[in-house]
Amino acid sequence: MRKNDIKPWVLRYEDVEEFYCSADVVICGYGGAGASAALEARRAGADVLVLERASGGGGATAMSSCEMYLGGSGGTAVQKALGLEDSTENMIAYLSECFGPNGDAEKIRLYAQGAAAHFDWAESLGVPYKREAIYERAVEPFGDESLLFTGNERAYPFNRVATPIPRGHVPSREGNQGGKVFMQALMARVEAEGVRVQADARVTALLQDDAGRVRGAVVKIEGRECAVEATRGVILSAGGFVMNSDMVADHAAHVLPYATPYGSPGDLGDGIQMGIAAGGNTVNMSEVFLSLAIYPPAKLTHGILVNAQGQRFINEDAYLARLAHYAVQQERQEVYLLVQNEDYEPSLYMERLRIAGTGDTIAEVEAEAQLPEGSLQATVAYFNRHAQQGEDPLFHKAPEWLKPLDKPPFALVSYCPREVKYPMGNERGYVMFTLGGLETLPTGEVLTAGGAVIPGLYAAGRTSAGLPRTASGYASGMSVGDATFFGRLAGKQAATR
Ligand SMILES: Cc1cc2nc3c(=O)[nH]c(=O)nc-3n(C[C@H](O)[C@H](O)[C@H](O)COP(=O)(O)OP(=O)(O)OC[C@H]3O[C@@H](n4cnc5c(N)ncnc54)[C@H](O)[C@@H]3O)c2cc1C
Numbered sequence: 001m002r003k004n005d006i007k008p009w010v011l012r013y014e015d016v017e018e019f020y021c022s023a024d025v026v027i028c029g030y031g032g033a034g035a036s037a038a039l040e041a042r043r044a045g046a047d048v049l050v051l052e053r054a055s056g057g058g059g060a061t062a063m064s065s066c067e068m069y070l071g072g073s074g075g076t077a078v079q080k081a082l083g084l085e086d087s088t089e090n091m092i093a094y095l096s097e098c099f100g101p102n103g104d105a106e107k108i109r110l111y112a113q114g115a116a117a118h119f120d121w122a123e124s125l126g127v128p129y130k131r132e133a134i135y136e137r138a139v140e141p142f143g144d145e146s147l148l149f150t151g152n153e154r155a156y157p158f159n160r161v162a163t164p165i166p167r168g169h170v171p172s173r174e175g176n177q178g179g180k181v182f183m184q185a186l187m188a189r190v191e192a193e194g195v196r197v198q199a200d201a202r203v204t205a206l207l208q209d210d211a212g213r214v215r216g217a218v219v220k221i222e223g224r225e226c227a228v229e230a231t232r233g234v235i236l237s238a239g240g241f242v243m244n245s246d247m248v249a250d251h252a253a254h255v256l257p258y259a260t261p262y263g264s265p266g267d268l269g270d271g272i273q274m275g276i277a278a279g280g281n282t283v284n285m286s287e288v289f290l291s292l293a294i295y296p297p298a299k300l301t302h303g304i305l306v307n308a309q310g311q312r313f314i315n316e317d318a319y320l321a322r323l324a325h326y327a328v329q330q331e332r333q334e335v336y337l338l339v340q341n342e343d344y345e346p347s348l349y350m351e352r353l354r355i356a357g358t359g360d361t362i363a364e365v366e367a368e369a370q371l372p373e374g375s376l377q378a379t380v381a382y383f384n385r386h387a388q389q390g391e392d393p394l395f396h397k398a399p400e401w402l403k404p405l406d407k408p409p410f411a412l413v414s415y416c417p418r419e420v421k422y423p424m425g426n427e428r429g430y431v432m433f434t435l436g437g438l439e440t441l442p443t444g445e446v447l448t449a450g451g452a453v454i455p456g457l458y459a460a461g462r463t464s465a466g467l468p469r470t471a472s473g474y475a476s477g478m479s480v481g482d483a484t485f486f487g488r489l490a491g492k493q494a495a496t497r
Contacts, residue, residue: 059239073087327417
């Protein structure tokens with residue numbers, strides 16, 4: 001990491017001559033994590049000031065569908081109303097499988113223990129959740145349902161270690177407006193309960209005293225840099241760094257050729273850079289969420305994904321981030337979906353996909369797509385032989401998605417990142433956002449590389465390395481769920497120190 005490459009991200013507290021204002025808890029960034037932290041800090045009795053660089057709060061959280069990954073404790077109110085039981089152990093088993101050695105076991109445990117109550121908190125803000133679920137293979141509800149499977153729960157290897165249960169909770173609102181609905185309700189409550197919010201205020205540095213305690217921040221308001229004192233702590237909740245191309249090049253250069261940034265304009269890594277300058281350690285910085293949206297429509301899952309050697313590399317019923325994680329590991333990121341006519345429909349989330357080959361036989365498709373002779377034919381013959389028995393010995397795709405590819409015509413559709421384009425962006429590639437950040441305790445306290453707590457400094461949301469750690473185990477809802485859940489813990493902790 002290039003520290004302080006543009007300006008000092010930390011200034012000496014002792015050098016400040018005059019403070020513009022003071023608060024017990026100062027929060028940098030008014031998105032999901034910051035607003036949740038503000039509300040809890042206020043409820044714990046602190047005087048709270050939120051500083052937001054944009055002209056209003058919301059951040060990436062308001063842009064999102066606000067799917068939150070929640071369950072455990074017997075089930076959330078929505079799961080229970082639908083007769084679904086979800087134990088905390090089941091959720092821990094699933095989340096632990098998701099992130100493997102990258103995961104933070106303590107954060108996973110606390111999250112699974114508190115997620116059902118976190119749902120009650122979200123609903124108590126006035127966010128509408130309907131007691132209805134959609135069980136199809138989808139990314140978000142097509143109607144106003146509030147519950148769906150949003151990850152790999154039903155796919156191998158996750159279905160071997162945990163009982164599949166839907167945990168994606170979405171505000172009930174048609175038209176993908178969940179994030180707006182949620183943030184409007186949350187910010188209304190934050191402001192009604194007496195938190196001071198200053199917009200158009202970019203935090204440019206932390207104030208740290210000679211003993212190492214963070215005691216405030218410097219903020220740019222109307223072109224003037226002002227010092228703000230924080231008597232109990234500063235919470236960095238400024239989002240991730242996906243919009244900072246230098247930082248992405250420093251930490252996750254491997255994704256640059258094939259990924260398009262997906263986030264808010266504020267995802268410039270300010271919070272992470274300030275935290276580093278104050279002595280904080282970063283972890284997981286090279287990991288990103290990536291998406292390869294071959295579905296919906298769900299029936300495309302009957303097809304098989306192959307690489308430039310005509311070979312399969314994954315069970316196609318995995319979640320779109322896991323598909324992307326493995327797709328980009330294929331040579332030249334060449335990946336194709338082979339489908340037969342009865343399953344073919346244009347993908348909902350991808351525009352104008354290139355058909356690399358068509359034909360009445362697999363040999364014709366293979367030749368037109370210029371795959372090595374015999375490669376795709378061997379793959380399909382092997383797949384078909386086992387699919388007839390409802391088996392997939394290589395990748396364990398679930399039986400409901402297994403059927404022989406023997407009804408022509410066939411098409412080989414290119415999902416190579418240099419060729420795909422999502423409807424919401426102009427650039428090509430799989431969309432991405434960052435999953436690395438400051439190393440924190442579950443309470444948000446920022447740690448040094450030696451594991452010591454930096455007094456007075458907290459971080460949450462994508463400024464920190466939170467619950468979601470890899471695209472291979474990601475499920476929709478893990479980021480907003482994490483940002484708001486651990487944002488609340490950071491707010492409580494900062495207020496009471
Ligand atoms: C289109 C889209 C859809 C998504 N859908 C989902 C979903 O359904 N579920 C899910 O879990 N995840 C989803 N994600 C990811 C998720 O939205 C984010 O990872 C998460 O909301 C981040 O929350 P946060 O509080 O860390 O950051 P944000 O909500 O982005 O808040 C950070 C705030 O800090 C401000 N800020 C930045 N720098 C400064 C500074 N120097 N001074 C002051 N303020 C500053 C920013 O302007 C911003 O308002 C989606 C992402 C996108 C882009």
